[in-house]
Amino acid sequence: MTVADTLLASARTMEVEIPVVVARRRRVTADIVRLWLIGVDARPLPSWTPGAHIDVLLPNGTERQYSLCGDPSDEEWSIMVLREPQGRGGSQYVHDAVWTGQKLKVRGPRNHFALDPAPRYRFLAGGIGITPILPMLREAEAAGAEWSLTYCGRSRQGMACAEELTVGHGGRVRLHVDSEQGVPDVAALLSDPRPGELLYACGPNSMLEAIERMGAHWPKGSIHFERFSAVTRDTTADTEFEVELASSGKVLTVPADRSILDVVRESGIQMLSSCQEGTCGTCETAVVSGQVDHRDAVLSKEEQEENEVMMVCVSRAACPRLVLDL
Numbered sequence: 001m002t003v004a005d006t007l008l009a010s011a012r013t014m015e016v017e018i019p020v021v022v023a024r025r026r027r028v029t030a031d032i033v034r035l036w037l038i039g040v041d042a043r044p045l046p047s048w049t050p051g052a053h054i055d056v057l058l059p060n061g062t063e064r065q066y067s068l069c070g071d072p073s074d075e076e077w078s079i080m081v082l083r084e085p086q087g088r089g090g091s092q093y094v095h096d097a098v099w100t101g102q103k104l105k106v107r108g109p110r111n112h113f114a115l116d117p118a119p120r121y122r123f124l125a126g127g128i129g130i131t132p133i134l135p136m137l138r139e140a141e142a143a144g145a146e147w148s149l150t151y152c153g154r155s156r157q158g159m160a161c162a163e164e165l166t167v168g169h170g171g172r173v174r175l176h177v178d179s180e181q182g183v184p185d186v187a188a189l190l191s192d193p194r195p196g197e198l199l200y201a202c203g204p205n206s207m208l209e210a211i212e213r214m215g216a217h218w219p220k221g222s223i224h225f226e227r228f229s230a231v232t233r234d235t236t237a238d239t240e241f242e243v244e245l246a247s248s249g250k251v252l253t254v255p256a257d258r259s260i261l262d263v264v265r266e267s268g269i270q271m272l273s274s275c276q277e278g279t280c281g282t283c284e285t286a287v288v289s290g291q292v293d294h295r296d297a298v299l300s301k302e303e304q305e306e307n308e309v310m311m312v313c314v315s316r317a318a319c320p321r322l323v324l325d326l
């Protein structure tokens with residue numbers, strides 16, 4: 001999907017809150033629950049493609065992003081939620097207070113991790129990062145592409161769907177269990193890229209950073225990431241800059257300790273946001289001119305270099321004035 005397509009898709013869906021009902025709930029591992037969602041009054045849900053995620057608006061006021069992990073041809077959506085005791089409360093709420101029959105609201109789906117057509121794929125998943133990969137395997141299989149998956153986890157018991165993946169796909173799926181085999185050798189997992197091969201990886205930041213570091217020998221644009229947590233940046237040297245709103249010509253000053261999102265909202269313009277840490281893509285905004293200091297975990301390196309869009313909740317200017325399509 002091109003950036004323009006992504007923008008168009010976002011524009012169509014991000015404003016809309018969709019009421020859904022939890023049709024089923026199942027505990028997948030001790031720390032992961034799976035929810036199946038259907039539209040209220042059996043209203044059909046929007047279509048989606050592998051790699052897409054939704055915002056789930058929880059009754060306790062938190063919003064969280066979860067990858068859709070079912071089959072796009074199903075009428076229901078499915079997500080898996082890992083309990084994160086050190087998180088901000090969203091996953092704990094899902095585990096402790098979301099049951100079959102409960103009504104929720106969702107936004108999306110959005111997809112910044114779409115599967116590009118290719119003759120062969122290498123998938124790397126760490127922990128709950130398996131969720132966006134599951135529908136990708138189906139799509140790769142349906143397209144007749146060659147594919148392999150390495151699925152890493154701390155313990156066998158904590159890995160969702162591990163058994164069905166290995167039983168269903170034979171030699172193409174390799175499990176790496178840290179408690180049995182030690183830390184995975186990321187360099188070995190990235191060895192010998194084959195002609196036309198694309199790599200899709202989702203998992204903890206440490207794993208994705210290792211892939212980024214050690215995957216420099218892969219052709220440009222062949223490695224795709226989906227991150228669940230924000231990229232850590234040193235903000236101590238941040239400085240003030242200006243943002244010009246293209247529609248009105250209005251110029252706003254963004255102080256060193258504020259985000260573009262905050263300042264634009266303060267000026268009276270409504271902007272939707274969700275994660276506010278650069279991981280969901282909800283606040284994606286088109287750049288008319290000026291160089292962006294990209295700090296999000298959504299856009300690929302290539303998309304950041306293209307400088308066509310930015311996440312205004314975290315990214316800043318690398319020039320005195322940015323002109324944004326607002």
Ligand code: FES
Nearest residue numbers: 274276281283313
């Ligand atoms: S609000 Fe999620 S990326 Fe900005």
